Structure formats: C-alpha cells, structure tokens
Amino acid sequence: MKILRSIFCILALPLAIVTNTEKANAQQHTFALGDSTFLLDNKPFQIISGEIHYPRVPRAAWRQRMKMAKAMGLNTIGTYVFWNLHEPEKNKFDFSGNNDIAEFVRIAKEEGLWVILRPSPYVCAEWEFGGYPYWLQNEKGLEVRSKEKQYLKEYETYIKAVGKQLAPLQINHGGNILMVQVENEYGSYSNDKEYLSINRELFKEAGFDGLLYTCDPEADLSNGHLPGLLPAINGQDNPAIVKSKIKALNEGKGPFFIAEWYPAWFDWWGTPHHTVPAEKYTGKLDAVLKAGISINMYMFHGGSTRGFMNGANYKETTPYEPQISSYDYDAPLDEAGNATDKFMKFRTVIQNNLPAGQTLPEVPAAKPSMTIPAIQFQSAIKVADLLTNPVRNLKPMTFEDLNQAYGFVWYRSTLNGGKTGTLKIKELRDYAVIMVNGKRIGTLDRRNAQDSLSISLPKGKVTLDILVENQGRINFGPNLLKNKKGITASVSFAGTEVKNWTMFKLPFLTVNQLKFKSAYKADHTPVVRKGTFTLNTIADTYLDMQKWGKGMVWVNGNNLGKYWEVGPQQTLYLPAEWLKKGKNEIVVLELNKPEQTTLSGLAKPILDQVKPNVK
Numbered sequence: 366m367k368i369l370r371s372i373f374c375i376l377a378l379p380l381a382i383v384t385n386t387e388k389a390n391a392q393q394h395t396f397a398l399g400d401s402t403f404l405l406d407n408k409p410f411q412i413i414s415g416e417i418h419y420p421r422v423p424r425a426a427w428r429q430r431m432k433m434a435k436a437m438g439l440n441t442i443g444t445y446v447f448w449n450l451h452e453p454e455k456n457k458f459d460f461s462g463n464n465d466i467a468e469f470v471r472i473a474k475e476e477g478l479w480v481i482l483r484p485s486p487y488v489c490a491e492w493e494f495g496g497y498p499y500w501l502q503n504e505k506g507l508e509v510r511s512k513e514k515q516y517l518k519e520y521e522t523y524i525k526a527v528g529k530q531l532a533p534l535q536i537n538h539g540g541n542i543l544m545v546q547v548e549n550e551y552g553s554y555s556n557d558k559e560y561l562s563i564n565r566e567l568f569k570e571a572g573f574d575g576l577l578y579t580c581d582p583e584a585d586l587s588n589g590h591l592p593g594l595l596p597a598i599n600g601q602d603n604p605a606i607v608k609s610k611i612k613a614l615n616e617g618k619g620p621f622f623i624a625e626w627y628p629a630w631f632d633w634w635g636t637p638h639h640t641v642p643a644e645k646y647t648g649k650l651d652a653v654l655k656a657g658i659s660i661n662m663y664m665f666h667g668g669s670t671r672g673f674m675n676g677a678n679y680k681e682t683t684p685y686e687p688q689i690s691s692y693d694y695d696a697p698l699d700e701a702g703n704a705t706d707k708f709m710k711f712r713t714v715i716q717n718n719l720p721a722g723q724t725l726p727e728v729p730a731a732k733p734s735m736t737i738p739a740i741q742f743q744s745a746i747k748v749a750d751l752l753t754n755p756v757r758n759l760k761p762m763t764f765e766d767l768n769q770a771y772g773f774v775w776y777r778s779t780l781n782g783g784k785t786g787t788l789k790i791k792e793l794r795d796y797a798v799i800m801v802n803g804k805r806i807g808t809l810d811r812r813n814a815q816d817s818l819s820i821s822l823p824k825g826k827v828t829l830d831i832l833v834e835n836q837g838r839i840n841f842g843p844n845l846l847k848n849k850k851g852i853t854a855s856v857s858f859a860g861t862e863v864k865n866w867t868m869f870k871l872p873f874l875t876v877n878q879l880k881f882k883s884a885y886k887a888d889h890t891p892v893v894r895k896g897t898f899t900l901n902t903i904a905d906t907y908l909d910m911q912k913w914g915k916g917m918v919w920v921n922g923n924n925l926g927k928y929w930e931v932g933p934q935q936t937l938y939l940p941a942e943w944l945k946k947g948k949n950e951i952v953v954l955e956l957n958k959p960e961q962t963t964l965s966g967l968a969k970p971i972l973d974q975v976k977p978n979v980k
Contacts, residue, residue, distance in 0.1 A: 415665020532572025552589025676840030690926030786859025914957030
C-alpha cells in the first residue's frame with residue numbers, strides 16, 4: 366500500500382505543480398485606483414477603450430473587430446450586457462451563440478485587450494426598452510430603476526446569472542475585465558442614493574468584487590454618483606473640466622475617465638444620417654490623451670441592430686423616434702468592420718501619444734465586398750394566410766397581454782357598414798396597416814402622431830383588420846414606464862368604440878416554418894416573399910431596398926433587421942459570415958409594396974438618403 370501511495374504522490378506531483386502554476390498565472394495582474402491614474406500592476410495605466418456590442422456583430426466576426434481595435438491603438442474594449450437578450454422570457458436564460466458574452470470577453474483576452482463591463486440592467490444603447498425584457502411590464506406594480514420589491518427581485522435573479530458567466534473573468538480572478546459599471550447614466554433619470562447603494566450590493570453579491578464605477582453626463586454627474594465608487598463622465602472632453610468635475614466628487618482625486626466619448630451619433634427613421642468629420646475630434650482626443658485621461662469611445666464600432674432590438678426616443682416636440690437597423694454611428698470602424706478615415710486619423714493621434722519605442726500593429730486590409738446577382742422571388746404567402754390560434758377579447762389586447770415580446774399583432778373586428786366616419790386608434794404603438802374586407806385602405810404612423818383615418822364602409826357587415834408593428838420600445842427617459850405595445854387603449858369608428866376583437870400573434874421569431882406558394886397574386890396587403898441566389902465566392906454585401914417599402918429581411922435564417930423607404934438607411938448589411946457558397950435563401954416581409962418581386966445587391970451601403978414624403 367505504501368508503494369501504491371508513493372506512486373500516486375509522484376504521479377500527482379506534476380498535476381499539483383501545474384495547478385499551482387495556473388493559480389499563480391491567474392493572479393499575475395492587479396488593477397487599482399491611484400490618485401491621478403489607474404494602476405495596472407502598480408504602474409500608471411491609461412485606458413484607451415472603444416465600445417463594441419457583441420450582439421451587433423456576428424459571433425464569427427468578433428475576433429476580426431478586435432484585431433482592428435488593436436490596430437487603431439485601443440488597449441481595452443467596452444461593452445454593455447443586454448438583459449432582454451439573456452432572459453427573453455422570465456427565468457429562461459440564454460448565453461449561447463451570439464449571446465455568449467463570456468466567450469466575447471475571452472476572445473478579447475486572447476487578442477491582448479482588456480474589457481470594461483457594463484452589465485447594468487438598464488443600458489440605453491439605442492436598444493429595445495433600454496435592455497429591459499418586455500415581460501417586466503407584466504409584473505403588476507413593477508417599476509424599473511427603482512427600489513420597488515418585484516423589480517429588485519428580478520434584477521437580482523438576472524445579475525446573479527450574469528455574475529456566474531462573467532465574475533470569474535475579472536482581473537482580480539485572473540481574467541481581463543478591469544472594471545464593472547454600476548447602473549448607467551442614472552443621474553439623468555433620478556438621484557436616489559439608496560437605490561444606487563442597492564445596485565452596488567447586488568453587484569457584489571453576484572460576484573463582481575473588483576473595481577466598480579458609475580458614469581453620467583456632466584450635468585447629471587452628482588445625481589448619479591455613489592460615494593465610494595469612481596465617478597466617470599460622459600460626453601465631456603475638455604481635460605480641465607473632466608478633472609475638476611471628477612475631483613469634486615472623488616475627494617479631490619482621480620483617476621480620470623471619460624466613460625462615453627462620442628465621435629459621432631446614431632440615426633432614426635426619417636431623419637438625415639449623422640456624420641462628424643474626424644478633424645473635429647482629433648485635437649480633442651490628443652488633448653485628452655496628453656492630459657493622461659482615460660477614455661472609452663462610444664462607439665468604436667457600432668455594427669447593426671438586427672431583428673426587433675432597436676429602441677426609440679420620445680420627446681415632446683417629436684413624440685416618437687424609432688432607431689434604424691444600421692448602427693454605423695459614423696464610428697471609426699464602419700458597420701462592416703472596415704477602417705474609415707476617422708479610424709486612420711484617430712490611430713495617428715494615439716500613435717503620437719504612445720510611449721517612446723512603442724508602435725501599433727499594421728492596419729489589416731479592408732475586407733472585400735461584392736454585388737450579389739439580382740434576386741427574383743419565386744414564392745410568397747400573404748400575412749393574412751398566417752393567422753392561427755386566435756385570441757378573443759372584448760377590448761384589444763397589448764403585446765404584453767398576449768405575452769408577445771416583438772414583431773406584429775393582427776387585430777380583427779366587425780363593423781356595421783354603409784357609413785363614412787373617422788377610425789381612431791387611441792394610443793397606437795406604433796405603426797398600423799389598416800384593411801377593410803381584405804383591402805388595404807391606409808396606414809397610421811406614431812412618428813407623425815397619426816391616430817385617425819377617415820374611411821367609407823360598404824353596406825352590410827364589414828371586416829376591419831389592423832396589422833400593428835412594434836417599432837421598438839423607448840430606451841431613454843421617463844417614458845420607460847410607458848412602453849406597452851400594440852393597440853394600448855381603444856379603437857372607435859364614427860365616435861363609437863369598436864369591441865369584440867380577435868387577435869393573432871405574429872412574432873416572426875423565425876421564418877423557417879412558413880409554407881410558401883409558387884402561385885401568388887399581389888392584393889396590396891402585407892406579404893412574405895421567398896427567393897434564392899447562388900454564389901461562387903463569399904464576401905460582405907448590401908441588399909438594395911430602395912424599391913421596397915417597409916419590412917424585414919432574413920438570409921439563411923439570419924434576421925438582418927428592418928428596412929423602410931423613409932430612410933436614411935436604404936440598404937441592409939449582409940455579412941460574409943452568414944453567406945455560403947452555392948444556394949442561399951432569402952425571405953422578405955413587406956408591408957407596403959407587396960407587388961415587389963425583385964431585389965438587387967450593392968457593394969457599398971446607402972445610409973444617407975431620406976424620402977420625406979413617403980408614408
């Protein structure tokens with residue numbers, strides 16, 4: 366037995382050495398706050414970070430985008446974590462595929478990049494409901510961003526699930542996550558320090574036991590700061606102001622961190638594409654870096670907001686502004702992941718501020734792009750033929766009432782005809798195609814504060830159909846709490862409320878199960894079309910949607926996002942990673958121009974064409 370024990374000990378010794386070595390390597394870095402700078406392994410460290418959101422980039426392209434970040438001179442990547450992606454339905458979590466945030470962080474480490482993690486349940490980010498899952502609105506009395514008990518309970522469940530994925534990847538556990546952000550621009554929403562303190566404790570209980578910080582715009586900095594945490598500033602790049610504002614909240618000390626620095630801006634439907642010349646920002650970037658201030662560019666690379674995940678803004682002057690699918694942002698790295706003029710000029714600034722002797726990697730060559738052959742759609746199915754499993758109710762039900770997150774709901778009722786009057790949809794959210802006896806008679810658009818339409822009904826019993834699209838829940842401001850979708854109040858005709866509704870859920874989570882028909886005659890009601898195209902080579906490309914009206918596109922089962930002829934976006938980016946040699950399948954859901962049967966490709970995007978007179 367002694368011999369056996371001796372042999373076992375000898376065999377176990379190398380394993381013990383390996384294990385101890387791994388533990389030593391896992392703890393080889395430290396990250397701390399100095400009086401004026403961050404300290405990495407007890408040496409001054411300037412964070413030069415850029416924001417990339419993992420769900421806005423195909424998983425297969427994550428590494429390429431990170432190599433580009435390194436080539437511009439970034440040493441860190443910032444990203445939000447999106448609650449509504451990871452818990453789409455209550456207690457049903459998803460960290461797989463494009464939602465594998467832990468793998469995103471690990472790839473960053475392999476590419477020599479640190480990570481700043483922003484897992485606040487609220488992210489804003491021009492993202493549906495600011496990152497909140499729709500089902501929170503079904504919890505009676507729940508109030509987001511508050512101390513309300515149900516909200517805190519759901520918040521705790523979520524953040525602990527995130528902690529299991531990411532807490533082990535913090536730098537103090539051998540990973541590459543430098544810091545973790547608590548809440549997100551909370552000072553622009555409220556100033557409840559007790560609520561912020563609860564946030565901090567929830568983060569710690571979830572395993573986030575490293576450096577925590579808050580971030581807010583300059584005007585709201587004191588509202589959103591929690592004493593004891595590092596305050597970071599958004600949207601300010603004057604070094605003197607940055608330092609004075611942070612010192613005022615941080616016992617006269619730093620470090621100094623611009624958590625969101627905006628080299629451009631995002632777009633929403635029906636308004637011009639936002640661009641800002643690099644020259645307006647190169648001097649500011651240089652001044653910030655020379656002052657030793659750390660920075661996170663929002664965005665370094667925007668990518669695309671695919672599926673139904675775009676958010677919307679709400680203002681008194683313009684009541685509803687849904688954001689477009691392209692999140693190009695006029696960022697240094699464009700939507701397809703290629704270097705722009707802004708990239709090259711920012712790179713020069715960063716290179717000039719590196720310690721003597723340090724050089725940046727060569728900039729990878731631009732990815733090739735191609736024009737795909739014109740596509741002829743061979744089959745189709747009317748959306749009206751997809752109506753199954755009806756739900757009946759005296760009054761129209763919201764998406765939330767129907768336990769449906771996104772997409773469309775088809776509402777149907779019966780009217781007594783033979784009269785002319787005003788059809789009014791009170792609190793329509795957000796876009797409606799209206800049909801009478803199967804014929805399209807008009808649309809209503811929340812962007813334009815439209816809720817009424819004058820219609821003439823034929824004699825007899827008349828079928829009224831209203832197809833309502835959720836165009837994205839509000840992601841910023843007090844109206845977060847007013848975010849239910851569909852027909853959220855009532856419908857009236859000629860002053861009388863319409864009752865007895867039948868509703869059909871059309872979430873369009875996938876189009877793989879649809880049964881298309883080769884023989885189809887357009888009847889001016891919404892349609893889904895299917896086609897194929899064959900490729901001998903694969904490269905990035907863009908779908909030219911200029912002749913189409915409004916809808917969504919899927920290629921090989923991947924949802925590319927929304928298109929709308931109002932612009933400014935007139936193309937949809939189709940990444941090479943989602944194409945294959947040989948036969949490819951394309952499906953288009955079209956609301957307004959069902960007669961369209963052909964689709965062309967382009968090698969470059971069109972993101973700057975607005976059609977103001979389109980309805």
